[in-house]
Amino acid sequence: MPYEGPGEHSSYDCSVARSVDEIGREVVGRCLALGFASAGVCEALPIEHAGAFRDWLDAGKHGSMDWITEHLEHRLDPRGLLRGCRGMIVVGDVYASRGEADGSPGTGGGGPEGVGAVGRVARYARGRDYHRVVKDRLRRLTRGLAADYPGERFRSMVDVMPIHEREAARRAGVGWVGKHTLVIHPRLGSWMVLGCVLTTMELRSPGGVRDHCGTCTRCIDACPTGAITPYSVDAGRCISYLTIERRGEIPEGFHAAMGEWVFGCDVCQEVCPHNSPRDADPWPVRPEYRRGAGAIPLLDVLGWDPARFDREFIGTAVRRVSVSMLKRNALIAGTNLVLRGASEGAGVSRSVWAAGVGAIAGDDAEDPMVRATARSCLARLGPAGQGGGA
Numbered sequence: 224m225p226y227e228g229p230g231e232h233s234s235y236d237c238s239v240a241r242s243v244d245e246i247g248r249e250v251v252g253r254c255l256a257l258g259f260a261s262a263g264v265c266e267a268l269p270i271e272h273a274g275a276f277r278d279w280l281d282a283g284k285h286g287s288m289d290w291i292t293e294h295l296e297h298r299l300d301p302r303g304l305l306r307g308c309r310g311m312i313v314v315g316d317v318y319a320s321r322g323e324a325d326g327s328p329g330t331g332g333g334g335p336e337g338v339g340a341v342g343r344v345a346r347y348a349r350g351r352d353y354h355r356v357v358k359d360r361l362r363r364l365t366r367g368l369a370a371d372y373p374g375e376r377f378r379s380m381v382d383v384m385p386i387h388e389r390e391a392a393r394r395a396g397v398g399w400v401g402k403h404t405l406v407i408h409p410r411l412g413s414w415m416v417l418g419c420v421l422t423t424m425e426l427r428s429p430g431g432v433r434d435h436c437g438t439c440t441r442c443i444d445a446c447p448t449g450a451i452t453p454y455s456v457d458a459g460r461c462i463s464y465l466t467i468e469r470r471g472e473i474p475e476g477f478h479a480a481m482g483e484w485v486f487g488c489d490v491c492q493e494v495c496p497h498n499s500p501r502d503a504d505p506w507p508v509r510p511e512y513r514r515g516a517g518a519i520p521l522l523d524v525l526g527w528d529p530a531r532f533d534r535e536f537i538g539t540a541v542r543r544v545s546v547s548m549l550k551r552n553a554l555i556a557g558t559n560l561v562l563r564g565a566s567e568g569a570g571v572s573r574s575v576w577a578a579g580v581g582a583i584a585g586d587d588a589e590d591p592m593v594r595a596t597a598r599s600c601l602a603r604l605g606p607a608g609q610g611g612g613a
């Protein structure tokens with residue numbers, strides 16, 4: 224069973240000899256006292272699915288993320304990342320409650336009054352950058368542990384080696400890895416970001432979490448780009464990858480399927496039954512995740528420069544993309560909105576949108592990748608786009 228639930232641990236007597244399991248429980252208690260929704264510990268081991276991971280790479284399913292193939296030995300065995308590494312601590316922060324309505328104005332084309340047509344942002348990226356939110360508390364955790372366990376060493380990581388984090392999360396009892404490859408906590412669902420600490424401390428898993436996907440295929444059926452096969456995602460087809468990781472043009476074949484997503488995609492999590500409402504009280508989401516960068520005004524973005532982009536998204540995960548990538552994504556999302564007939568209600572007519580796209584296509588100072596995307600969008604808009612009129 225995972226150790227979970229809020230707890231207060233104000234003092235520890237580390238001079239008393241205790242079993243590995245007792246120490247593990249104490250470590251988990253410290254994590255929970257720091258406000259993590261779930262935490263667990265396990266042995267540091269090589270990843271279990273090294274063969275499947277290599278096959279995934281060989282099939283090119285990592286898209287253009289060539290950095291994944293660097294330091295492959297560390298991706299396959301985390302122990303190389305910390306000399307003498309024996310244990311792992313895994314924590315989960317919940318950024319949305321089960322069954323919670325999206326809450327983003329970017330779900331129906333129209334934003335709040337005056338914002339106009341907006342694009343959608345994945346929920347995890349709407350508040351303060353989760354890397355910082357999680358890492359700040361992991362630092363507090365490791366400072367406390369280093370003081371109480373002199374001689375032990377620690378290395379905290381957030382999203383650096385996701386494969387380790389997910390596998391370790393399962394072994395540590397935080398959740399199972401669903402068919403969409405994200406970790407699902409049996410009670411909290413999957414709206415969760417993970418953090419991980421490698422340590423020289425000896426830690427032992429209290430028992431992993433059983434897979435509860437069963438015969439369900441909802442995420443596979445709902446994925447707009449057909450990116451999921453059970454327990455594997457073809458990153459080259461995934462909207463999260465296309466909007467966030469892909470630096471160049473997005474192949475036209477994916478444009479229509481991308482819908483109104485401008486940063487990430489939540490579809491496979493939205494349809495998962497383990498994210499449906501529960502009778503029990505929802506887990507209180509930390510305020511840092513509630514800041515609300517959920518609506519990106521598509522027409523405005525087309526005119527942004529890097530300084531405006533920085534002002535809008537300082538401290539959020541959206542900064543992982545450049546202003547050019549955001550414009551590229553906004554061009555595709557806005558065109559989809561127009562072609563779906565949903566932009567007029569949001570105060571952006573087809574002719575206004577086509578004029579905005581046309582201005583970018585003809586702007587010599589604009590990034591060539593953005594201009595090429597604009598030309599593709601004009602072609603999709605048809606005669607109205609070509610002529611710039613309705």
Ligand code: SF4
Pocket residue numbers: 403445446447448449450451456460461462463487488489490491492
């Ligand atoms: S994030 Fe979206 S595109 Fe990617 S696998 Fe999930 S549903 Fe498919």
Ligand code: SF4
Pocket residue numbers: 401402403435436437439440441442443491494495496497
């Ligand atoms: S939607 Fe179904 S198959 Fe996909 S992760 Fe959730 S439970 Fe598993």
